[in-house]
Amino acid sequence: MSNPRRLARRARMLRWLLNLYPPYLGAGIRVQHISPDMRSVKVRMKLTRWNRNYVGTQFGGSLYSMVDPFYMLLLIEQLGREYIVWDKAASIDFISPGKGPVYAEFHLDDALLDDIRQQTATGKKCLPRLQVDIRDGAGELVARVDKTLYVRLKPQARQA
Structure with missing residues (x-):
């Protein structure tokens, strides 16, 4: 893991790069915050004419796109x-229509990271299941995304 100053610099750079990423620009997606320790993202x-569906609400593909890479990047x-x-x-799981701006927050805690490190120490894979809620400006649930990640220690880093 990087030192705190380097990690904070990487967080600022990643936020800047993601906010210039053409698919995110076109969909109206904005990374508002990445914590300096790279453990949380908002x-x-x-809702724009580029991500509005036929019935005038947030397009489902854009809802998923806004949450797709973040758990992987944080891990x-x-x-x-x-x-x-x-x-x-x-x-x-689409719960209610997104009729305006929507938000998602991602958080990693020590317990999850310790569990992943423990499960992968001998070279075994770990398949953590993580969840993120997409909410509107009033805090109402718009969609819930369940993600399964694949995590494994690279062969050269495994214990003998």
């Missing part, structure tokens, strides 16, 4: 480059 998506930064981290599976 994302916002405006890569927390665990370090000696780990393989991939998205394995995802599902989205």
Whole structure:
């Protein structure tokens, strides 16, 4: 894991790069905050003519896109480059229509990171299941996304 100053600098750079990423620009997705320790992210998506569906609400593909990479990115930064981290599976449950701006927040805690490190120490894979809620400006649930990630220690980093 990086030192705190380097991690904070990486968080600022990642936020800047993601906010310039063409698919996010086009969909009205904005990374509002990445914590300096790279353990949490807040994302916002405006309702625009580019992400509005036929009935005038947030397009489901854009809702998923706004949450797609963040758990993977946070885990890569927390665990370090000696780990393989991939998205394995995802599902989205649409609860209510997004009729305006929507938000999602991601958080990693010590217990999850310790569990992943323990499960992968001998080279076994870990498949953590993480959830993120997408809410509107009033805090009402718009969608719930379940993500399964694949995490494994790279062969050269495994204990003998």
